[in-house]
Amino acid sequence: MKVNFFGDICLEGIDWQRFEFDTALRTLMDGAVNVGNLECPITLHEVPKPLQVRNLRAPAESLALLQGFAAVSLANNHVQDYGETGCRDTLAALGQTGIGHFGLGPDQRSALTPLILERNGVRLALLGATRYANARDGLPGTASEQLSRLRRVIRRLKADGCFVVPYFHWGYEYVHVPSPRERGIAHACVDAGADLVIGAHPHVWQACETYRGRQIYYSLGNFIFHSRVFDGLSPVPNDPRLKEGLVISVQIRPNHRYEAAMHVVRLTDTSARLLDATGSAPIRAQMTALAALLAGPRLPYLRAYFRQTPAIARQNVRIRKEHQTAVAGSSADLLKVYRSFNGQDVMNRLAAAVIGRLEQ
Incomplete structure (x- = not known):
């Protein structure tokens, strides 16, 4: 089974009829199980959740842009931007287009129910979790990052023969070094049996590391996101890092051994383009250096993290x-x-x- 993991996808403000994936990116996606984080409700509901910095939404027609996607995580901080109606509309729209989803439900148990996809002898179990917009008090929402529950679900899925991937929405925004908190959660998931850990939310790519032979990608950055959403939010004016993202391609064998390859995409408000070896070299070099930082002594890592915050x-x-x-x-x-x-x-x-x- 070949799976491509993409970062944050927000369809608000995107001209979905004209947005283009370049030929190299389309080739990468063809025939693969493509998974991303859908960071906006799909709704026309006009009553926003109050006291939000940004309320995001997009019409159901915009999902045509994601026709090559098998599944999306809904475990993120914007899924409740238009309340319970927005959540229901999103689930209905995804159901009509045949795009699978995970990470959202009427309660915590339902929200952490995995989406299981089977292909070529592999059962892929996708989990979505975040500390934001959690389901509670009868309001639909996301699965929390409560470790006791995550461990229990991961162990059960491994016992059932699944290749388990938690996809988290976490971390400190606009920084490349992941926090000690997120590293602790990721390591706990691998200890429980997770095969691969994927993250998003910071809107910039973050470091990756190998822990107990398993890959952890703390943030894939953006994939589709209109630049005006970030006006006044990043501390870097016209932040160029918001226009860079990662795609992680994973080839999974039936025995659950896998190879993961990292690709770099360059983004505009109207396109996503896969960079070649020359174009992606600077980011790859930074990723290599950060991976060495995470693999090294604790104190230099902590210094690097807290200097950026x-x-x-x-x-x-x-x-x-x-x-x-x-x-x-x-x-x-x-x-x-x-x-x-x-x-x-x-x-x-x-x-x-x-x-x-x-x-x-």
């Missing part, structure tokens, strides 16, 4: 003030904003300050 933490505080607290209509709304803030911001700024003092 203060700028993002400050940006997140600014965004929260401009887009959320400024429009909060009551003290209850304000409480919701601060209850949902990214706790990593505080930890990352404190840790960066400590490391900075130690290095003086």
